[in-house]
Every structure is written in structure tokens, then in C-alpha cells.
Amino acid sequence: MNAYRTVILLFCLLISPLVHAQYEFSGYVDGSMIDGEVYLSLVEDYRKISGVYNEQIIAKIKPDSTGFFSFTGNNLPEENRMYRIHVDTCPDGEYNLSHVSGHCANSKEVVFVANNSLTLSLPVTFENEMFCKIVSEDERSNAFLKIDSLKNDMRFAFSTYRSEANRKINTRKWFSILQQYGEQLNEPLAELYIYSFLSDRGSDLHTYYLEDLKNNSYYSGLLTRLKTSYPQTSYTQQYEAELKADQFLVQTASEAKLPWWVYLASGIALISVLGNFYFFGKWKKTKNAIPDAGKVLSNQEQKVLELILADKTNKEIASEMFVSVSTVKTHINNLYKKLKVSSRDEVKTLYAS
Known part of the structure; x- marks a missing residue:
């Protein structure tokens, strides 16, 4: 009888995580x-x-x-x-x-x-x-926050000096940094978060993404990792469909040796095929709106805005507000999002007008 009770107890312990998960x-x-x-x-x-x-x-x-x-x-x-x-x-x-x-x-x-x-x-x-x-x-729960921190560093690097040479150097550098970091996280969903940022068709990075797609095996590697970890999910199916469409676009443009303006027109046509009118309409609707900083921003973010307009550096802002540089970067990221801008120059232009 005792052996029977022991078996029953062990069975209950084994199934309890499934029942109470x-x-x-x-x-x-x-x-x-x-x-x-x-x-x-x-x-x-x-x-x-x-x-x-x-x-x-x-x-x-x-x-x-x-x-x-x-x-x-x-x-x-x-x-x-x-x-x-x-x-x-x-x-x-x-x-x-x-x-x-x-x-x-x-x-x-x-x-x-x-x-x-x-x-x-x-x-x-x-x-x-x-x-x-x-x-x-599960440390992977923090993956997106860590990636956001890297993206903030990337935006800061781009804004330090706005020139074509600086843009090309930083684009190549940060594509590599983000892709390598995503792979190290051992979580393909985190890599998808990075991919969606780098391949955003409304972003200046999209042109470089298409160039990178020509010779970089990273993208096919990500597809393999998704199929291994998340087979038959919408994530994998969506990524595979997008990757095939972009690879076809790149291959067709390369074989035809099209000029850049035809390449751009093809990209725009692909956007319409993929149904991104929603994003384009949202951008048109909001691009001319100048937010009221007093209503949109928190007190800390308004202070950061004032110091940005006064040409203060992140370190100077941190010193004046008695916070860390990391906190200043977080405030700036939130400020950019609420004002719908992506750089200090855009902030200054927005309020200069």
C-alpha cells in the first residue's frame, strides 16, 4: 500500500507543473x-x-x-x-x-x-x-530592452555628425553590431526585433539592408534558427515570405544592372504590393504636426528638451540634472518618440520653426 501511495504522489508531482502552469x-x-x-x-x-x-x-x-x-x-x-x-x-x-x-x-x-x-x-x-x-x-525577457539600449547608442552615433561619410561608416558598423548581438542572445525572436528595425521600409537603413542582403549569410541563418525554434509559427512564415520577396528584388535588380532610381521605384512598388499603405498614411497624417511639449512631455523630459535646445551634451545634461548619462539617453529616446523625431537636429528644427 505504501508503494502504491508513493507512485501516486510521484505522478501528481510530475503532472503538477503542467496542471498549474x-x-x-x-x-x-x-x-x-x-x-x-x-x-x-x-x-x-x-x-x-x-x-x-x-x-x-x-x-x-x-x-x-x-x-x-x-x-x-x-x-x-x-x-x-x-x-x-x-x-x-x-x-x-x-x-x-x-x-x-x-x-x-x-x-x-x-x-x-x-x-x-x-x-x-x-x-x-x-x-x-x-x-x-x-x-x-528568464534572462531572455530582457532582450528587447537591451536591444533598445543599443539602438539608442546607434542613433546617438548617427547624430554626432550628419554627413554622408559618417552615415555610411555607422550603418555598416551598427548593422554588424546588432546582428552579432542578436545571435549571441540565443533567442530568434529577439533577432526578429532587430531585423524589423534594420529592414523597415520607411527607414533610411532600408537601402543598406538590401545591399547587405546580397552577400550576408546572416539572414538565411536567422531563417534556419527560426525554423528550428519556432516552426509553423506566424513569425517564421512572415519572415520567410519577406526574405524571399526581398531576395528576389535584389537579384532582379542586380541581374538587370538597373540604375539606382529604378531600384528605388521597384522598392516603392514592392511596398504597395505588401500592403504598407497604412504606415505611409500614418506618416503623412502626423509628419506636419508640431507637438505641444508642455502637454506631451514629462517634467524631466521638458528639462532635457530645454537643455538640448541650449546645445548641451548628454554629459552636461546629466550633470545639471543630477542623473546618469544612461538616464539622459532614456529621456531623450522617450522625447524623440513623443515628438516623432529621430535626432537633435530635428528637435531643434521643430522648435526653431
Whole structure:
């Protein structure tokens, strides 16, 4: 009888992780977001990694009086997927315009890798920054934040001196840095996050991406890693389709020895075929809007803006505000996103006019 009970106990212990597996994603928002709503989304289209889209939303809650929120359950895929937690204070009347397009002025989001059994938390940092740190037993959950930090360094390198020579040197350098770093993370979804940034058809980097695609085996290697880790998923299928389309475009242009302007026209035609009218329309709608810094930016971000307009360096800004250079870079990144610019020169041009 004792042996029988022992067998039953061991069986229960073995199946208990399967029965009770559940996720918990919790954290805090700062005082400016307590009256907002927090969204948990499953991101299966890596081209829609920023913003809030109705088809991606899994859950929506309001933080409590301390700013705390928590999403729990056992309904997520067992394999890793991309997830996004987004908080904003957009009025309900602006839902279709602001939430779905991801351009609500007062918003903050974080993207991470997780699964149905992962517990992670998003604490407010010592410097009172939200969504800048992920605490998790799986280090891969932090991959996107680390990549964002590298992207900030890349943008800073591009903005130090705006010349064609500097752009070419930095483009080659940072493509290599980001690709090598992504591969070292041992998480193909993190590499997709990098790929979506480098291959963005609305970015100045897209032309170099097509050149890089001609001779760099990295892209076929990423496809192999995706098929190994995430076979039959939308991520792999979407990447494979995009890669084949771009490789065909590059090969056709190379064989025909087309001039650059024909190459550009082909790229534009491909954009229309792939259905990116949405992104183009969103850009046209927002490119002429000059945000009101007092309404859009936090107090810290407004201070950083004033110091940028005063031609202060990151180090000088950090010294004047009594914060680290890393925190200054975070403020600048948030400021760029809210003002819809990508460099100091654009900030100065925006407010000079």
C-alpha cells in the first residue's frame, strides 16, 4: 500500500507543473499613468510591435491607487512569444485614432519575450523610471530592452555628425553590431526585433539592408534558427515570405544592372504590393504636426528638451540634472518618440520653426 501511495504522489508531482502552469506579468506605473489603462497584447506580427492593436489585445486593466497592475492566467502559448504591455491615458473618444496607431501622446510601453509559465515584474527604477527594467528568471525577457539600449547608442552615433561619410561608416558598423548581438542572445525572436528595425521600409537603413542582403549569410541563418525554434509559427512564415520577396528584388535588380532610381521605384512598388499603405498614411497624417511639449512631455523630459535646445551634451545634461548619462539617453529616446523625431537636429528644427 505504501508503494502504491508513493507512485501516486510521484505522478501528481510530475503532472503538477503542467496542471498549474500559469503566467504572471505585474508591475507599477508612475503617478502620471495611474488614471490610464494597461494593455497586455500578444504580438504575432513583428511589423506591429509598437502601439495598441485590437486584434492583439489579451487583457486590459486599470492600475490601483499605488500604480500596481497584474496580469495572470494560464491561456498563453507554452512556447515563447512576443508580448507588449502598454499604458496610456488617451480619452475613449480618441481610441480608434490614438490607441490603434500607437501615437497617444502620454503613453509608455515595453516589449518582451515570455510564455505561459513565466513570472516577471516591471518595477519602477531608483530614478523613478517605469518600464525600463524587467525582473524575470528568464534572462531572455530582457532582450528587447537591451536591444533598445543599443539602438539608442546607434542613433546617438548617427547624430554626432550628419554627413554622408559618417552615415555610411555607422550603418555598416551598427548593422554588424546588432546582428552579432542578436545571435549571441540565443533567442530568434529577439533577432526578429532587430531585423524589423534594420529592414523597415520607411527607414533610411532600408537601402543598406538590401545591399547587405546580397552577400550576408546572416539572414538565411536567422531563417534556419527560426525554423528550428519556432516552426509553423506566424513569425517564421512572415519572415520567410519577406526574405524571399526581398531576395528576389535584389537579384532582379542586380541581374538587370538597373540604375539606382529604378531600384528605388521597384522598392516603392514592392511596398504597395505588401500592403504598407497604412504606415505611409500614418506618416503623412502626423509628419506636419508640431507637438505641444508642455502637454506631451514629462517634467524631466521638458528639462532635457530645454537643455538640448541650449546645445548641451548628454554629459552636461546629466550633470545639471543630477542623473546618469544612461538616464539622459532614456529621456531623450522617450522625447524623440513623443515628438516623432529621430535626432537633435530635428528637435531643434521643430522648435526653431
